[in-house]
Amino acid sequence: MREEPVSQALSRRTLLAKVIQGLGVTLALSQVIPRAQAEEGDVSRSEADRLIVLVARPLDAETPVQEFASYLTPNSRFFVRSHFGPPPAELLSELNWRLRVGGLVDRPLTFSLKELKQFQEVTLTAVVQCSGNGRASHRPKTPGVQWDRGAVGNARWTGIRLRDVLTKAGLQTTSRHVQFQGADRPVAVTVPLFVRSIPVEKALHPDTILAYQMNGRPLPLLHGAPVRVITPGWMADSCIKWLTDITVSRDEAQGYYMQTAYRYPTRPVMPGEAIAASDLKPVEAMIVKSLIAQPQDGASLVPGPVTVQGVAWTGEGKVVKVELSVDAGRTWEPARFIGEDQPYAWRQWQYIWQATGSGPRTILCRATDAQGDTQPESSSWNPSGFLWNGWDRISVTVKA
Numbered sequence: 001m002r003e004e005p006v007s008q009a010l011s012r013r014t015l016l017a018k019v020i021q022g023l024g025v026t027l028a029l030s031q032v033i034p035r036a037q038a039e040e041g042d043v044s045r046s047e048a049d050r051l052i053v054l055v056a057r058p059l060d061a062e063t064p065v066q067e068f069a070s071y072l073t074p075n076s077r078f079f080v081r082s083h084f085g086p087p088p089a090e091l092l093s094e095l096n097w098r099l100r101v102g103g104l105v106d107r108p109l110t111f112s113l114k115e116l117k118q119f120q121e122v123t124l125t126a127v128v129q130c131s132g133n134g135r136a137s138h139r140p141k142t143p144g145v146q147w148d149r150g151a152v153g154n155a156r157w158t159g160i161r162l163r164d165v166l167t168k169a170g171l172q173t174t175s176r177h178v179q180f181q182g183a184d185r186p187v188a189v190t191v192p193l194f195v196r197s198i199p200v201e202k203a204l205h206p207d208t209i210l211a212y213q214m215n216g217r218p219l220p221l222l223h224g225a226p227v228r229v230i231t232p233g234w235m236a237d238s239c240i241k242w243l244t245d246i247t248v249s250r251d252e253a254q255g256y257y258m259q260t261a262y263r264y265p266t267r268p269v270m271p272g273e274a275i276a277a278s279d280l281k282p283v284e285a286m287i288v289k290s291l292i293a294q295p296q297d298g299a300s301l302v303p304g305p306v307t308v309q310g311v312a313w314t315g316e317g318k319v320v321k322v323e324l325s326v327d328a329g330r331t332w333e334p335a336r337f338i339g340e341d342q343p344y345a346w347r348q349w350q351y352i353w354q355a356t357g358s359g360p361r362t363i364l365c366r367a368t369d370a371q372g373d374t375q376p377e378s379s380s381w382n383p384s385g386f387l388w389n390g391w392d393r394i395s396v397t398v399k400a
């Protein structure tokens with residue numbers, strides 16, 4: 001259960017938005033990213049493009065949820081998360097960038113971008129979401145970037161199958177995990193590298209790709225140029241950006257970012273409780289979740305029909321139902337799906353709400369997937385504040 005009444009939760013979000021604005025933290029991206037680093041040829045990344053910046057350097061910035069009224073999240077509005085910031089652009093140039101494949105393979109290989117593009121090209125639409133999206137809603141608070149709702153986006157990814165690369169290298173029978181490393185490096189040598197791994201089954205899945213395009217454009221620098229991993233249905237911490245090294249191994253990647261970070265308890269835990277390492281497993285698939293994109297939180301509305309619109313998604317499965325409540329969760333009404341229906345992408349939905357009377361109103365939404373999982377009122381607490389999927393809620397005021 002949430003430890004504070006709905007009204008307080010709402011005012012907290014409104015307050016947060018005000019504080020962010022008040023501090024001038026909602027900066028145009030061009031103010032925090034030197035122009036030279038902005039994506040080459042991406043005319044859309046201009047003064048007008050705004051993300052909500054939570055950490056300026058290295059950049060952690062979320063998408064304002066009203067952007068989710070569209071099916072695809074534009075590259076320039078897609079949330080940005082990186083532990084160390086992008087590597088120097090010259091390392092990623094056509095001339096310098098290489099992808100090395102080694103470890104438990106018969107033939108270690110090295111590819112230029114051009115060589116990589118010789119494999120069959122595939123395009124798929126997939127949600128990419130940070131495991132910490134919604135962390136700000138966990139009570140008690142958990143450490144880490146206090147993401148609200150927008151550390152997620154839906155994009156069309158074009159690339160080649162990881163499976164094809166691994167098959168060419170020849171997987172040895174002892175292969176169990178595939179480790180990834182990008183070209184980004186921590187500032188201090190004492191900080192561990194961002195090395196992650198996925199089980200070989202996910203690596204060989206035909207939909208796991210090495211993407212070099214995002215929404216039909218070359219992958220922007222901030223999103224992992226020239227090549228990143230896309231593990232559809234899984235949390236974004238497996239989607240390694242600026243990929244340079246693939247190492248096939250018997251074991252999970254060693255080191256902090258796989259063995260300590262991005263782990264989730266396999267049983268309910270209490271805040272402050274000690275958790276044995278054996279009770280923590282890597283975060284993998286996404287869980288069912290939905291967001292209200294319109295109207296905006298805090299909006300003033302006139303009585304009459306109001307189009308409530310948003311998105312809903314889940315892990316490797318399918319969303320089958322989205323419901324809304326305007327009476328604090330006592331009764332729920334189904335929303336109607338609109339737009340495209342594709343695996344791994346989010347589903348858009350709409351609901352026409354008849355706003356009556358005057359005064360504050362709370363609109364709640366929750367989704368259910370084909371496994372029968374429904375979003376809870378609030379998510380289980382866990383030490384890193386991962387996988388928040390509590391009911392989404394906005395507050396509006398009806399003014400006659």
Ligand SMILES: Nc1nc2c(c(=O)[nH]1)N[C@H]1C(S)=C(S)[C@@H](COP(=O)(O)O)O[C@H]1N2
Nearest residue numbers: 079080081082083130182223236239240241
């Ligand atoms: N090389 C590298 N890849 C990375 C990261 C990183 O710090 N370095 N962060 C991961 C995390 S935690 C997230 S949420 C996503 C964010 O992807 P985006 O910035 O394209 O939205 O990238 C992932 N891939």
Ligand SMILES: [Mo]
Nearest residue numbers: 081130131237
């Ligand atoms: Mo993340």
